[in-house]
Each structure stands twice: as C-alpha cells, then as structure tokens.
Amino acid sequence: SYVLTQPPSLSLAPGQTARITCAGYNIGSISVHWYQQKPGQAPVLVVHDNDGRPSGIPDRFAGSNSANTATLTISGVEAGDEADYYCQVWDSGSYHYVFGAGTKVTVL
Amino acid sequence: QVEVVESGGDLVKPGGSLRLSCATSGFTFNNYYMNWIRQTPGEGLEWVAFISATGSTIYYADSVKGRFIISRDDAQRSLYLQMDSLRGEDSAVYYCARQKDSGAYDAWGQGTLVIVSS
Numbered sequence: 001s002y003v004l005t006q007p008p009s010l011s012l013a014p015g016q017t018a019r020i021t022c023a024g025y026n027i028g029s030i031s032v033h034w035y036q037q038k039p040g041q042a043p044v045l046v047v048h049d050n051d052g053r054p055s056g057i058p059d060r061f062a063g064s065n066s067a068n069t070a071t072l073t074i075s076g077v078e079a080g081d082e083a084d085y086y087c088q089v090w091d092s093g094s095y096h097y098v099f100g101a102g103t104k105v106t107v108l
Numbered sequence: 109q110v111e112v113v114e115s116g117g118d119l120v121k122p123g124g125s126l127r128l129s130c131a132t133s134g135f136t137f138n139n140y141y142m143n144w145i146r147q148t149p150g151e152g153l154e155w156v157a158f159i160s161a162t163g164s165t166i167y168y169a170d171s172v173k174g175r176f177i178i179s180r181d182d183a184q185r186s187l188y189l190q191m192d193s194l195r196g197e198d199s200a201v202y203y204c205a206r207q208k209d210s211g212a213y214d215a216w217g218q219g220t221l222v223i224v225s226s
Contacts, residue, residue, distance in 0.1 A: 001170075033212035035153075042203060042219060043153065048212035086153055090211040095167045097143070097155035097211065 002091035004100035011106040018074040020103045022087030025068060030089050032070040034063055037102075038083045046085075047072060074105070082107045110134040110215045114204050117220030124194050128220060130187035130204030135215075138162075138182040141207040144189045146200035147219070156202070157189065172198075194224045 005023040012018055022032060032050050035043035045054050047063035050070065060075045074081055087100040116128040128144070144156040157178040158167040166178055177190040187204055201221050205213035 031210050031212075033210075035213070037153075042216040043213070044216070045212055045214050048208065048214070049210045054214060084152075088153075088155075088211075088213075096169060097158065097167075099153040099155060102152045 001094045001096055002089065002098050004087055004089065004098055006085075006087060006100040006103045008101070009104045009106065011108055012077055013108050014077060014079060016077055018072075018077050018081070018105055020072040020074075020085050020087075020105070022070040022072070022100050023068055024070075024089065027068055027070050027089065028066045030092075032063065032065050033088045034061075034072045035086045035088065036081075036083045037086065043086065077105075077107055079107050081105060110206070112204050112206060112215050112217035114202060114217040114220040117202065117222045119223045119225065120194055121226050122195060122224055124224070125190070125192045126194065126222060128189040128191065128202055128204075128222070130189075130217060132185045132187070132204075132206070135206070137180075137185040141209075142178075142180060142187045143205045143207055143213065144176075144178060144187075145203045145205055145213070145216075146198075146222075147203070148200045154200075158207070159187070191222070194222075196224050198222060199224045 034047040036046045037043040050065040051063045062073045084102045086102045111133045159178045175193045179188045201219040203219045204217045206215040
C-alpha cells in the first residue's frame with residue numbers, strides 16, 4: 001500500500017519557519033491534507049487539497065505539493081504551534097486512506 | 109455549530125465485541141462521507157473505515173477487515189462501528205470524522221477509548 005514518510009521531529013526557535021515534509025511516490029499527482037494535533041486533543045485540519053486553508057486557520061500555515069514531496073510550511077512559528085503534524089492522502093490503488101507517521105514540532 | 113461526539117469505548121477482553129457510536133449535529137449528516145480513525149496512545153493516526161453518504165460504499169483497513177462493520181443511521185444522524193473478535197492491538201482512541209469530498213477530515217470528535225485486555 002501507499003507509504004507516506006515524514007521526519008519524526010523538528011525543533012526551531014520562535015519566529016523561524018518550519019517546513020514539514022511528506023514524501024510519497026508521485027504524491028504531486030494527488031491531494032494532500034494536513035492535521036495538527038496537540039496533546040490530549042483531537043486532530044484539527046490545517047491544510048486541505050494541497051494548499052487550501054480552512055476558515056479560522058492563520059495564513060501562517062501554507063501547503064504545497066510537487067513531484068514526490070508535499071510540504072506544510074509554518075511561518076513565524078509560535079509556542080502555540082507546538083504539536084504533532086500529520087499528512088494524509090487517499091490511495092486509489094488500495095481504496096485506503098493513508099496517514100504519515102507524524103512530525104513532532106517543538107518550539108524552543 | 110458542527111458537533112461530533114463518540115461513545116461506547118470500554119475495557120473488553122480479547123475475542124470480545126464492542127459497538128461504538130458517533131452522534132452528530134450542526135450539519136446535514138446524510139450529505140457527508142464519514143470515517144472511523146484510531147490512535148494508540150503515544151502513536152500515530154490509523155484510518156479504520158469509511159462509509160459513503162448513501163451507505164452504498166464502504167472501505168476498511170486491512171487490519172480490521174472481516175472483524176469490524178461500519179454503518180450509519182441518517183434518521184439518528186449517527187455513525188456506528190461494530191467491533192468483533194477484538195485483539196490487544198485494537199486498543200486505541202477511536203475518532204469519528206466527517207469527510208469532505210476531497211478526502212480531508214474537517215470535523216472530528218474528541219474520541220472514545222477502547223482497551224482490549226484480559
């Protein structure tokens with residue numbers, strides 16, 4: 001089945017830009033969605049369809065997708081952005097929905 | 109205001125059964141695809157099952173196929189997951205999630221905890 005690969009962790013200082021990658025074979029040809037999950041809470045959709053932003057999500061969150069890598073970019077990281085981030089796609093080959101393993105973002 | 113509330117999680121013995129429920133409000137339930145997604149504490153998200161808006165199309169993760177059944181009752185605005193032949197590896201928080209046409213999950217409940225242990 002389709003595999004999505006994310007870096008396990010990312011640490012950065014407040015104000016820096018976080019770039020969280022999600023690698024998959026020819027992922028640029030499908031829609032990628034991103035979720036933020038804080039400890040003890042349910043996931044929240046932060047980017048849909050590669051670069052769409054749901055209402056209420058700050059424009060500091062942006063998505064892109066090309067070739068074999070999708071990227072969630074968080075500009076001007078804040079302490080409140082500290083969370084796990086997951087990418088997700090629909091694998092039409094297996095009729096399965098697939099999540100990446102998640103990236104833990106720590107704001108130093 | 110969109111609300112999704114799961115219930116039914118419990119401690120159950122291996123080989124046992126459990127039925128999870130998901131009550132919804134604030135949106136036209138029968139217009140939406142719905143899913144169950146689970147998460148082992150401290151681990152990542154795992155998609156479990158999908159049901160189309162009409163209930164005519166259903167998909168399962170390989171890990172639960174043949175043991176779990178997803179269903180919906182549009183009159184009750186509710187989603188269900190019947191879980192049989194439960195195993196230790198089924199222990200997790202189970203989330204109910206509303207799905208957009210594109211496949212993104214735009215509304216989640218707070219989850220219900222299932223523990224499979226003797």
